[in-house]
Amino acid sequence: MMDNKPRMAITMRPWLILSLVTVLALLVNLPIFLVVFNSFQSTDDILAARSLIPRNFSLVNYLYLGERTRFWTFLGNSVIVAICSTMLGMVAAVLAGYALSRFQGPLLGAYAKSLFAIQMFPIIMALIPLFVLFRSLDLINSPYAICVIYALINLPFATSMARSYFDTIPRELEEAAWIDGASDIGAFMRVVLPLSGPGLAAITIFSFLFSYNEYLIANVFLRKDDTLTLPVGIQMFMAQYSNDWGSLMAAATLTVLPTLMLFLLAQKFITPGGLSGSIKG
Template sequence: MTYNRDRNKRRKQLRRWGLFAATLAIALVINLPVITMILNSFRTTEEILTSSTIVPTNPSLVNYNYVSLNTSFWSYFANSIFVVGSATLLVIMAAALAGYALSRFRSRVITIYSRGLLLVQMFPLVLALIPLFILLRNLKLVNTPYSVILLYTVVGLPFATWMFKAFFDGIPRELEEAALIDGASRLRAFGLVVLPLAGPAMAAVSIFTFLFSYNEYLVATIFLRSKDLYTIPVGIASFMQQFETDWGSLMAAATMAMVPTFVMFLFVQKYMMYGAVGSGVKG
């Protein structure tokens, strides 16, 4: 009996580690493009082209030095931070208000608005960009960061609104009602009672907005025409042409560009796990 149970337990243990090894192998193969990119960024282009190993034999920071000192990488990075930071701030302000309305009030207009958000998410960006380019050019906003900030704000809105709505749904109404009875206006009740509790929702929304806007390429490449306004994705895309044969520098630049994305992702990965379809699709 005990012998059998032990053997069963051992077999189960063995199976779990076998699964672990298999999964790890699959994960390595799937991530091979990223892994080779990171590893290659630590060796010179000549070495990349001649070497027959995946792991660098004598790692160096030559490429990172080059990208840091001889290209506009850090100016692109500063542009990205300005655009992404402004868009995130605007998304939080607009989406917190709208999410609160969706969470606390019921009416036909609100239902239509909520369903409309779903359509907005499906709107082909290219279609919006044609008239907006002409409009914003007439307003002298093309080739300024403001055009890009405006677009990122709107693209981020639907998802952020749903996140806030879901969060406010979890806050008991009694809290605001107590404030209303004490004579506070609805806006004060929201701003002073509900909003201070929404820290976690704000953190999640900011990180998701960050991830989207920091990674975005199409809008930025259309609206940002001069080099000194480029954000990271447009900058890297220009490196792709410029450094066509300098793989080392290109991979170092791409690896550097990926770091903020990766850090932010680690903060929100648990939200992504459970909310992917739930919060993204359901209004």
């Protein structure tokens, strides 16, 4: 009988940990659940409700978004801008990070130090000069302008992340590829990049989320309704004396879907231990 108690405690411990983690996850994500639930009821029902779970579910808010607003245009603009800026920044960050990781020199050292200095520079101080520059280039109300700005803002941090991850990849793998006849570019493309999945996935998620959620720069450079991104376009649901809370909840629910899909796609690349045993034997 004395031996059964420790065994029961060991058996129950995983269930207790799982229950605790589940409760904490529900509490942390409670605001998200409330937004989703409230998106299925009108604004009047939201203001009059006294319970967390709505009683009358309705699709009126989603129908309103599709029929009487330009929500899908805003969503498309945000997705296009986020994808383009992420791809542009990723190419530059990966190449710069690899160069900083594998080569040394005074010029590269100065560039690496300048990355940290640029990160401390507040972007709001550069908005007016950038606006004047892009206006002279006729790029105001153009997604190309904010794509370039977003890529440049993400570049210092993305380059630092790429360099840190490339430092963890053994150089012996590239040397083995060179012995097999691969060129420098071939070793980078066939050996280093495939092993950089977790690092590249993390950089992609960070860059995409920043570009997808950014408001200030988009509000300055985009003024026409057909060019607005989601953070700027959603503010139209807020008036001076009243807010359309039902439409806001529905828009917020649909806004989460692209980022959720990105996390699901990138999840398989974020796997630990991909380099373990790669140079053993």
